[in-house]
Amino acid sequence: MSAILIDGKARAARLRAEVALGVAEIVSVRGRAPGLAVVLVGEDPASSVYVRNKGVATREAGMVSVEHKLPADVGEDALLALVATLNADDAVDGILVQLPLPRHIDADKVIAALDPAKDVDGFHPVNAGRLMIGQPALVPCTPKGCLMLIEEALGDLSGREALVIGRSSIVGKPMAALLTAKSATVTVAHSRTRDLAGHVARAEIVVAAVGIPAMVQGEWLRPGACVIDVGINRVVGADGKGRLVGDVDFASALPRAGWITPVPGGVGPMTIACLLANTLQAARARA
Ligand SMILES: NC(=O)C1=CN([C@@H]2O[C@H](COP(=O)(O)OP(=O)(O)OC[C@H]3O[C@@H](n4cnc5c(N)ncnc54)[C@H](OP(=O)(O)O)[C@@H]3O)[C@@H](O)[C@H]2O)C=CC1
Ligand SMILES: Nc1nc(=O)c2c([nH]1)NC[C@@H]1CN(c3ccc(C(=O)N[C@@H](CCC(=O)O)C(=O)O)cc3)C=[N+]21
Numbered sequence: 001m002s003a004i005l006i007d008g009k010a011r012a013a014r015l016r017a018e019v020a021l022g023v024a025e026i027v028s029v030r031g032r033a034p035g036l037a038v039v040l041v042g043e044d045p046a047s048s049v050y051v052r053n054k055g056v057a058t059r060e061a062g063m064v065s066v067e068h069k070l071p072a073d074v075g076e077d078a079l080l081a082l083v084a085t086l087n088a089d090d091a092v093d094g095i096l097v098q099l100p101l102p103r104h105i106d107a108d109k110v111i112a113a114l115d116p117a118k119d120v121d122g123f124h125p126v127n128a129g130r131l132m133i134g135q136p137a138l139v140p141c142t143p144k145g146c147l148m149l150i151e152e153a154l155g156d157l158s159g160r161e162a163l164v165i166g167r168s169s170i171v172g173k174p175m176a177a178l179l180t181a182k183s184a185t186v187t188v189a190h191s192r193t194r195d196l197a198g199h200v201a202r203a204e205i206v207v208a209a210v211g212i213p214a215m216v217q218g219e220w221l222r223p224g225a226c227v228i229d230v231g232i233n234r235v236v237g238a239d240g241k242g243r244l245v246g247d248v249d250f251a252s253a254l255p256r257a258g259w260i261t262p263v264p265g266g267v268g269p270m271t272i273a274c275l276l277a278n279t280l281q282a283a284r285a286r287a
Contacts (some may be wrong), residue, residue: 001223001255002171002254002255002263003227003253003254003255003256003257003258003259003260004153004258004259004260004279005259005260005261005262006149006152006153006228006259006261006262006266007265008145008149008261008262008265008266008267008268008269008270009265009266011148011149011222011269011273012145012269012270012272012273013269013273015148015270015273015274015276015277016057016060016061016273016276018277019061019273019276019277019280020060020061020062022280022284023061023062023063023280024062026280026283026284027062027170027273029201029208029287030283030287031113032091032094032106033062033063033064034063034064034095034279034280034282034283035063035064035065035066035091035092035094035283036054036058036063036064036066036092036093036094036095036096036120036236036275036279037066037067037068037086037089037092037094037095037096038051038055038065038066038067038068038096038098039068039070039079039082039083039086039095039096039097039098039102040067040068040069040070040098041070041071041072041074041079041097041098041102041105042070042071042072042102043072044100046205046232046234047098047099049077050098050272051067051098051173053197053272054096054272054275055067057272057273057275057276058276058279061276063276063280064091066092067229068082068086069093070082071102072102073102074105076104076110077107079097079101079105079110080109080110080113080162080240083095083097083110083113083114086118087113087114088120092118093113093118093279093282093286094118094119094120094275094278094279094282094283094285095115095118095119095120096120096121096275097110097111097114097121097285099170104193105222111123111125112124112125114281117285117286118140118280118282118286119282120137120138120141120275120278120279120282121136121138121140121141121170121204121275121278121280122137122138122140122141122174122182123140123169123170124138127139128169128173128174131174131177131178132177134181138278138281138282139174139178139278139280140170140171140174141271141272141274141275142170142171142172142175142209142230142267142270142271142274143174143175143178143207143272144174144178144274144277145267145270145271145273145274146175146207146228146230146267146270146277147175147178147179147182147272148274149228149261149266149267150179150205150207150226150228151182153226153258153259154204154205154226154259157179157182157183157184157205158182158183158184159183159184159185160184160185160204160205161184161185161187161202161203161204161205162179162184162185162187162203162204162205162206162207163186163187163188163189163199163202163205163206163207164176164179164187164188164189164207164209165189165190165196165200165206165207165208165209165210165216165247166184166189166190166207166208166209166210166211167188167190168209171207171209171230172188172190172207172209173188175184175207175209176188179205179207184205186201187202187203196220197217197220200216200220200221200222201220201221201222202222202224202225203222203225204222204225205225205226205228206221206226206227206228206248207228207230208226208229208230208231208246208247208248209229209230209231209247210231210247211231211233211247212233212247213233213235213246213247214230214245214246214247214248214249214250215247215248215249216229216247216248216249216253217249217252217253218248218249218251218252218253218254218255218256218257219252219256221253221256221257223256223258224257224258225256225257225259226257226258226259226260227248227253227257227259227260227261228261228267229246229247229248229250229260229261229262229263229266229267230246230247230267231245231246231247231248231263232244232246232263232264232268233245233246233247244263244264246261246262246266247261247262249270250262250263250274257287
């Protein structure tokens with residue numbers, strides 16, 4: 001038996017096409033396309049790739065994308081001033097501040113300064129809190145995209161055993177909240193978890209968001225599990241070339257899983273498509 005490959009690239013293309021229809025509609029109503037402002041501080045190479053991919057996708061969906069590149073040594077005050085300007089700019093419907101920020105800047109402070117209505121990453125405490133208590137919110141893009149892939153594979157998730165590996169505010173915590181809202185029975189594992197393999201063995205759904213290349217072994221998996229690999233790790237292969245791998249050991253997981261997302265081509269494209277969906281949602285709410 002071999003797992004069904006979940007084609008995140010194809011699912012993301014469908015979502016982007018849906019978003020483009022919504023964009024056309026809001027343009028006809030409001031006379032202005034949704035606007036996304038992306039703030040990039042310094043030259044993080046992974047972030048640069050993400051920012052470039054996002055720019056192309058937003059324009060293809062008919063949105064206006066404006067990038068603000070600031071030098072790595074920019075002061076916190078200057079960044080907060082830019083956020084205030086974008087908050088006040090009526091042409092800006094969504095703001096994304098690329099993480100990680102340089103160490104001398106307090107990321108929590110910057111996120112808290114965002115207008116929650118424009119927080120298309122869903123990182124502001126108001127949106128994070130709303131998600132926790134089941135109120136309408138802007139939901140973080142990566143877990144939102146993961147949930148779409150899981151539901152498409154499994155349908156109704158109620159009563160399903162789910163394991164989320166990782167408890168970051170960007171992926172793990174909101175992922176656990178979304179799965180709980182869908183009535184899955186959710187376990188959250190992290191660096192202090194004892195017997196990770198034992199938890200993996202019980203899970204019908206495994207979401208791996210750790211940042212350690214190929215750490216989840218295929219042999220740990222419950223046969224037929226739905227495996228969502230969030231990890232984006234750049235490693236150097238035997239040929240000396242760099243390539244991307246996930247947090248799941250794909251080769252050993254493939255024969256044992258029921259469904260699995262590849263890296264690249266799985267969760268990553270969904271993150272970008274969900275960012276566009278969130279920007280449309282924010283534009284509609286503000287219109
Ligand atoms: N595809 C996409 O669109 C995106 C991909 N990513 C990728 O996902 C991965 C995770 O990202 P992010 O959540 O931001 O990462 P963080 O570094 O913020 O969080 C990693 C989590 O993994 C946990 N962890 C570390 N070591 C272990 C271990 N040995 N066993 C179990 N858990 C462990 C940590 O535990 P503790 O809390 O105890 O430290 C922490 O909760 C990265 O590879 C990142 O590049 C991220 C965002 C979007
Ligand atoms: N404020 C903020 N929000 C984020 O959502 C955020 C962030 N900061 N900082 C960095 C991480 C990482 N991240 C990725 C998104 C898409 C791909 C992606 O498109 N990946 C493709 C292609 C990757 C390639 O080939 O280079 C794929 O997996 O197929 C990767 C990584 C979002 N993040």
